[in-house]
Amino acid sequence: MSLKDSATLDRRAPVLGAGVLWGSIGVLAFSLTFPAAEAALPAFGAVTVGLGRAVPAALLGAVCLLVARVPRPTRAQWRRLVLVAVGVVVGFPLCSSLALRDTTSAHGAVLVGLLPAATAVLAVVRGGERPRWQFWAACGFGMVTVLTFAVIQGAGQLRVADLWLLAAVGLAALGYTEGGALARELGGWQVISWALLIALPVVVPVTVLAADPWHAPDGNAWLGLAYVSAVSMFAGFYAWYRGLALGGIARISQLQLLQPVLTLMWSALLLSQHISPATAGAAVLVIAAVAVTQRARLTADRTAQAPR
Numbered sequence: 001m002s003l004k005d006s007a008t009l010d011r012r013a014p015v016l017g018a019g020v021l022w023g024s025i026g027v028l029a030f031s032l033t034f035p036a037a038e039a040a041l042p043a044f045g046a047v048t049v050g051l052g053r054a055v056p057a058a059l060l061g062a063v064c065l066l067v068a069r070v071p072r073p074t075r076a077q078w079r080r081l082v083l084v085a086v087g088v089v090v091g092f093p094l095c096s097s098l099a100l101r102d103t104t105s106a107h108g109a110v111l112v113g114l115l116p117a118a119t120a121v122l123a124v125v126r127g128g129e130r131p132r133w134q135f136w137a138a139c140g141f142g143m144v145t146v147l148t149f150a151v152i153q154g155a156g157q158l159r160v161a162d163l164w165l166l167a168a169v170g171l172a173a174l175g176y177t178e179g180g181a182l183a184r185e186l187g188g189w190q191v192i193s194w195a196l197l198i199a200l201p202v203v204v205p206v207t208v209l210a211a212d213p214w215h216a217p218d219g220n221a222w223l224g225l226a227y228v229s230a231v232s233m234f235a236g237f238y239a240w241y242r243g244l245a246l247g248g249i250a251r252i253s254q255l256q257l258l259q260p261v262l263t264l265m266w267s268a269l270l271l272s273q274h275i276s277p278a279t280a281g282a283a284v285l286v287i288a289a290v291a292v293t294q295r296a297r298l299t300a301d302r303t304a305q306a307p308r
Helices: 003-031 033-044 046-050 054-068 077-101 105-112 113-127 132-154 160-186 188-210 219-247 247-269 278-305
Strands: none
Touching: 003 033, 003 219, 003 247, 033 046, 033 077, 033 105, 033 247, 046 054, 046 077, 046 160, 046 188, 054 077, 054 160, 054 188, 054 219, 077 105, 077 160, 077 188, 077 219, 105 132, 105 160, 105 247, 105 278, 113 132, 113 160, 113 247, 113 278, 132 278, 160 188, 160 219, 160 247, 188 219, 219 247, 247 278
16 A cells, blocks of 8 residues: 555545444434334324424524525535435335334334445446446345345235335435435535425425324324434434535445344334344345445445556
8 A cells, every 4th residue: 555545544534434423323313213203103193203293303404504604505406405305304204104004113124224225226326336246136135035024024915014115215215315415515414404494395284284183192202203303304314414425325324234223122122012033034134135235335436446
């Protein structure tokens, strides 16, 4: 290794370390999303928990933008922010909340375990990369594992909840890919703040129409809704997008391998859900498949960047 290469690594090491730290905070925040949403669903309903969570989060984002006096995004950035809003402000929260009406957060954790691989696929397509065959083989294995698990759990067929979860994975991957790239230009908290404000004209009227004023939620329901609003929808994305911007999408997205395991743990501890051997086994296989996709992509990155 030359002195120049060594100096470059020395400069990048603190940035990568900070990216890992911020990314880990984001993963920890997201790992509690499904249990918190499941606690809020019976009292508030899927639309309020899925879309309504964005209203308080948007207010937090607006305050941050006003205090910091940040400039408005460019026209090109606005178009990309719409994709972020569609993916992570509207699509993933709503689809996952609709799924959790008919399944558990433990079951959902297995299917959403494919999210890092889905994000990597979109990043590959968006960046015009040509990863090795191991990447696509691992993606296929992970998808087959998830579908097999869902069919077995659904007594021989895919349930509607599984389709909602798969849609949630695709939409979140879109939001992660665009948001991670935009975070390098705008900053992580600005990306999620602007995306929340973009979605607000749609989210507010739908939430108002879906609200049930006659239902009295208990403390657990309020706590769950507060968590998915303030943490899952805002603070978690602040940390996650900052981590992606500092450490790179390919590297930091590997941290999400821990998310299904953490969600299973929270589901057992907080909701007393039974984690069956089939659920745990499927989670391990999905994590292994996603790990191979990330390793294959990183290897391809190093090969492409190596001096010739």
